[in-house]
Amino acid sequence: MTRVLTDQKAPWRIGARRTKIVAIGAAALIVGGVAISPAAFGDAPPAKHPAAEIHKPSPVPDRIILTPTTTPSTSQRVTWRAEAPAEWARAEILEAPRALGDVVPPTGAVTRLSALSSTAVNTSLGYASTYHTVEFTGLTPNTRYTYRVGDGSNWSEWIDFTTAAVDFAPFSFIYYGDAQNYIDSAVPRVFRQAFADRPKAKAIVNAGDLIDHANSEEQWGQWYKASGFIDGQINNISVPGNHEYSGGLSQFWRPQFPYPDNGPGNPELKQTVYSLDYQGVRFIALDSNHQSNATLMAAQTAWLEGVLKDNPNKWTVVTFHHPVYSTTGSRNNAQVRNQWGPLFEKYGVDLVLQGHDHSYGRGNVATNRRSAAVHDGTVYAVSVSGGKMYQLNNGQNWTGNGAEVTSTSQNTQLYQLIDVEQGTLRYESRYANGQHHDGFLIRKNDQGERTVNELRTPQNTAGQQVTVDKTTVDVKGTVAVSAYGYDPAEKVAVHLREAGSTGDTGRDEDRIATVTADELGRISYPLTVPASTNAGSAYEVFLTSKNQKITSPAITVTGWKVDVQARAHCVGTTAHVSVTARNTDAGPLDVELVTPYGSRKVSDVAPGKSASQAFTSRARSVPAGTATVTVTGTVDGDPVTMRVEVPFDAASCD
Amino acid sequence: MSTWNRERLLAAVAAGALLAGSVTLASPALAEPGTGGDVSVTVDIEEITEPGVLAMSIAGDSVALTEDGSTLLVRQFVGGLPTVTVTDTRAADEVPSGAAWAVLGSATDFTGAAGQEPIGAGHLGWKPRLVDGGDTGLVSEGEEVVTVLDEPTQPGNNVGLVDQELLVSTFDSGAVAGGAYSVDADLFLRTPADVAAGAYTSTLTLSLFE
Numbered sequence: 001m002t003r004v005l006t007d008q009k010a011p012w013r014i015g016a017r018r019t020k021i022v023a024i025g026a027a028a029l030i031v032g033g034v035a036i037s038p039a040a041f042g043d044a045p046p047a048k049h050p051a052a053e054i055h056k057p058s059p060v061p062d063r064i065i066l067t068p069t070t071t072p073s074t075s076q077r078v079t080w081r082a083e084a085p086a087e088w089a090r091a092e093i094l095e096a097p098r099a100l101g102d103v104v105p106p107t108g109a110v111t112r113l114s115a116l117s118s119t120a121v122n123t124s125l126g127y128a129s130t131y132h133t134v135e136f137t138g139l140t141p142n143t144r145y146t147y148r149v150g151d152g153s154n155w156s157e158w159i160d161f162t163t164a165a166v167d168f169a170p171f172s173f174i175y176y177g178d179a180q181n182y183i184d185s186a187v188p189r190v191f192r193q194a195f196a197d198r199p200k201a202k203a204i205v206n207a208g209d210l211i212d213h214a215n216s217e218e219q220w221g222q223w224y225k226a227s228g229f230i231d232g233q234i235n236n237i238s239v240p241g242n243h244e245y246s247g248g249l250s251q252f253w254r255p256q257f258p259y260p261d262n263g264p265g266n267p268e269l270k271q272t273v274y275s276l277d278y279q280g281v282r283f284i285a286l287d288s289n290h291q292s293n294a295t296l297m298a299a300q301t302a303w304l305e306g307v308l309k310d311n312p313n314k315w316t317v318v319t320f321h322h323p324v325y326s327t328t329g330s331r332n333n334a335q336v337r338n339q340w341g342p343l344f345e346k347y348g349v350d351l352v353l354q355g356h357d358h359s360y361g362r363g364n365v366a367t368n369r370r371s372a373a374v375h376d377g378t379v380y381a382v383s384v385s386g387g388k389m390y391q392l393n394n395g396q397n398w399t400g401n402g403a404e405v406t407s408t409s410q411n412t413q414l415y416q417l418i419d420v421e422q423g424t425l426r427y428e429s430r431y432a433n434g435q436h437h438d439g440f441l442i443r444k445n446d447q448g449e450r451t452v453n454e455l456r457t458p459q460n461t462a463g464q465q466v467t468v469d470k471t472t473v474d475v476k477g478t479v480a481v482s483a484y485g486y487d488p489a490e491k492v493a494v495h496l497r498e499a500g501s502t503g504d505t506g507r508d509e510d511r512i513a514t515v516t517a518d519e520l521g522r523i524s525y526p527l528t529v530p531a532s533t534n535a536g537s538a539y540e541v542f543l544t545s546k547n548q549k550i551t552s553p554a555i556t557v558t559g560w561k562v563d564v565q566a567r568a569h570c571v572g573t574t575a576h577v578s579v580t581a582r583n584t585d586a587g588p589l590d591v592e593l594v595t596p597y598g599s600r601k602v603s604d605v606a607p608g609k610s611a612s613q614a615f616t617s618r619a620r621s622v623p624a625g626t627a628t629v630t631v632t633g634t635v636d637g638d639p640v641t642m643r644v645e646v647p648f649d650a651a652s653c654d
Numbered sequence: 655m656s657t658w659n660r661e662r663l664l665a666a667v668a669a670g671a672l673l674a675g676s677v678t679l680a681s682p683a684l685a686e687p688g689t690g691g692d693v694s695v696t697v698d699i700e701e702i703t704e705p706g707v708l709a710m711s712i713a714g715d716s717v718a719l720t721e722d723g724s725t726l727l728v729r730q731f732v733g734g735l736p737t738v739t740v741t742d743t744r745a746a747d748e749v750p751s752g753a754a755w756a757v758l759g760s761a762t763d764f765t766g767a768a769g770q771e772p773i774g775a776g777h778l779g780w781k782p783r784l785v786d787g788g789d790t791g792l793v794s795e796g797e798e799v800v801t802v803l804d805e806p807t808q809p810g811n812n813v814g815l816v817d818q819e820l821l822v823s824t825f826d827s828g829a830v831a832g833g834a835y836s837v838d839a840d841l842f843l844r845t846p847a848d849v850a851a852g853a854y855t856s857t858l859t860l861s862l863f864e
Contacts, residue, residue: 569754571756571758571823571863572758572818572861574758574817574818576820576823578823578825579825580791580825582791597808597809598808598809598811599808600794602791609790609791610790610791610792611791612791612792612794612824613794614756614794614820615797616796616797616819616820618810618813618817618818
């Protein structure tokens with residue numbers, strides 16, 4: 001090539017082969033251009049593929065989804081759609097084998113069940129979608145199973161799930177706010193990223209508005225496609241939003257979501273209001289679409305109190321659609337807030353997971369705040385997974401109703417990951433692209449006491465995070481110090497240092513004590529101000545530990561009461577500096593007056609009396625400077641000293 | 655700042671054996687009112703309020719220093735400054751705001767009676783002592799001044815009574831007006847051991863300022 005490029009004498013003749021190569025390249029470019037230039041093939045764009053074609057049912061199962069029973073350690077429901085006669089709809093299940101395909105399960109290993117129900121939903125697309133449900137029972141707890149659904153001739157793929165443990169066991173679940181819009185374009189990546197982050201999640205909680213039009217076959221079809229195979233292996237815990245209602249509950253709801261029928265008993269609330277316990281977590285689903293129906297609200301409220309009062313589980317999660325504290329516009333769900341809010345707080349509900357506002361907000365009742373990064377109340381979350389966005393309203397519905405919103409976001413699609421452990425519940429909200437948005441860690445002890453800790457950041461593990469019960473204290477008096485946000489059993493060094501000190505290493509000479517955080521990450525310590533403290537000065541409590549370097553507000557240590565003055569002045573032609581300290585305290589004080597020109601101690605200055613001294617500079621002038629007055633008295637027999645600095649102006653005696 | 659009065663005091667010393675000295679105090683002459691007349695003329699005159707005054711007096715006019723505490727290297731002659739009293743008859747409201755009085759002292763070199771080399775004033779030091787400062791704590795004696803032969807006991811105070819050293823002062827004239835305050839001082843002359851013997855005299859001038 002180099003030779004060709006440098007040969008300028010006969011470019012056309014010897015460049016023939018090169019020309020051919022260039023021509024091929026140009027052809028490739030033309031092909032590429034076609035894709036962005038449809039006019040090259042004619043004027044009519046391709047037709048939109050009809051929804052009825054995309055979503056029409058066949059005998060091959062689709063829309064396969066797990067819904068939990070009230071005994072998830074021994075039973076499991078699975079629902080699917082297929083054009084299959086009810087009497088042929090069935091499922092097969094076996095303990096998850098090491099292989100299938102060429103490897104045929106041994107005789108008797110596979111259990112075959114007929115469908116519990118088959119319900120045809122007539123759709124607007126001119127066909128019926130028939131949903132079949134099978135309930136696997138008699139399962140072994142905490143065991144992995146493999147199942148398939150079909151009609152005996154047409155089967156789904158084999159799909160695995162694991163039954164719940166009988167008692168508490170750590171697990172994760174996922175929570176979504178409204179999908180609702182852009183279900184076939186913007187939503188799928190959210191669902192898939194959440195699954196990528198928690199592939200072993202045991203449940204997916206949907207806080208309503210899964211779709212936009214309650215009875216849209218197209219949108220339900222899109223919703224299932226968005227999640228793909230995931231719904232077949234993870235239990236779904238959904239509640240209806242307002243968009244699942246259109247002249248009544250969506251015709252699709254109960255056929256698709258055969259939830260436990262253990263709600264208040266009103267027919268309207270069947271399988272929209274329910275509860276179930278899963279490995280130490282009580283999930284409670286409520287239907288907030290009935291706020292204008294006093295009967296259905298009262299029924300839910302009474303039922304709610306019942307399932308909260310009699311609850312052996314360590315953790316409690318409640319989900320419904322309309323937020324207790326709205327994040328957008330002038331929305332205000334007073335019935336939800338007034339009827340259910342107090343019960344959540346009273347019975348220590350951990351998470352309230354909501355939707356409806358197409359934005360993100362997370363907060364708590366303001367009086368539950370214990371420190372800048374910790375509260376001990378219920379967490380209220382509003383989120384959105386879909387692509388329709390509303391603007392935040394500056395938290396007015398939170399602050400206007402005694403709550404505070406800690407984290408907000410708008411114009412973001414989010415998913416939430418909740419990891420349940422014996423002593424902790426960790427919640428994290430992430431954007432559609434997998435980046436972190438918000439998070440906190442709930443710690444709870446066996447007595448049900450709780451701290452809700454912001455996830456640690458460089459900001460919330462430094463600065464003024466320590467609480468003190470007073471900001472003025474006498475020497476040898478006691479300040480109640482408390483702080484939060486530690487790991488359980490974290491060692492915390494308690495220092496008392498001059499207010500405004502910098503540096504994040506505690507000095508040994510400031511150290512008062514070392515304390516150990518409790519199982520909720522709290523410390524509390526009654527700090528007695530040492531006699532060696534400089535009375536009259538401002539101090540701060542400085543707590544250092546592995547995870548935090550935090551301070552209290554300034555604490556003024558009560559000083560001896562003295563009126564102190566200093567001045568430079570001329571006597572004759574000599575500049576003097578005079579200092580006086582008048583004892584306005586109740587007992588005698590020893591006073592030392594110190595200047596650059598000399599110092600003077602005066603013992604036992606009686607109340608109302610002064611110590612004063614003029615110091616000659618032996619010069620015609622003195623520059624501005626500082627006199628230091630040291631005042632010492634006794635507190636319970638111990639000497640307590642206060643140092644006061646008094647500036648004086650320059651004086652010239654020429 | 656004005657000087658209210660100034661008094662002098664002679665300090666004399668005879669190095670060697672005896673020491674004799676005298677302090678002379680020059681007091682202003684007092685005039686006696688006259689009397690006489692046959693005609694009785696009466697008049698009622700309102701009593702007027704005499705303005706108060708701030709004044710200083712010294713209870714003696716000389717002091718003789720006697721040898722005491724000499725060492726192989728330094729000879730020391732000591733004596734006591736006669737009591738100095740500052741009397742302020744002013745009412746508090748007559749005192750300018752922020753005023754503060756002070757008594758300063760400066761000594762001349764000791765001159766020899768027989769033509770010996772003078773002993774510099776830097777060899778004379780004092781340690782003022784408050785005799786009666788009232789009970790406010792606002793009147794205090796000046797700091798000790800040591801001699802050029804000493805190490806300083808306060809910053810730069812080993813200069814002797816060369817120039818305006820502080821005997822007594824108040825932080826606030828107004829707060830101590832209407833009282834009398836007295837102070838005396840230990841005087842000490844420290845000379846090298848080889849100082850020439852003989853009688854010497856110095857004049858210590860005390861000035862009251864406000």
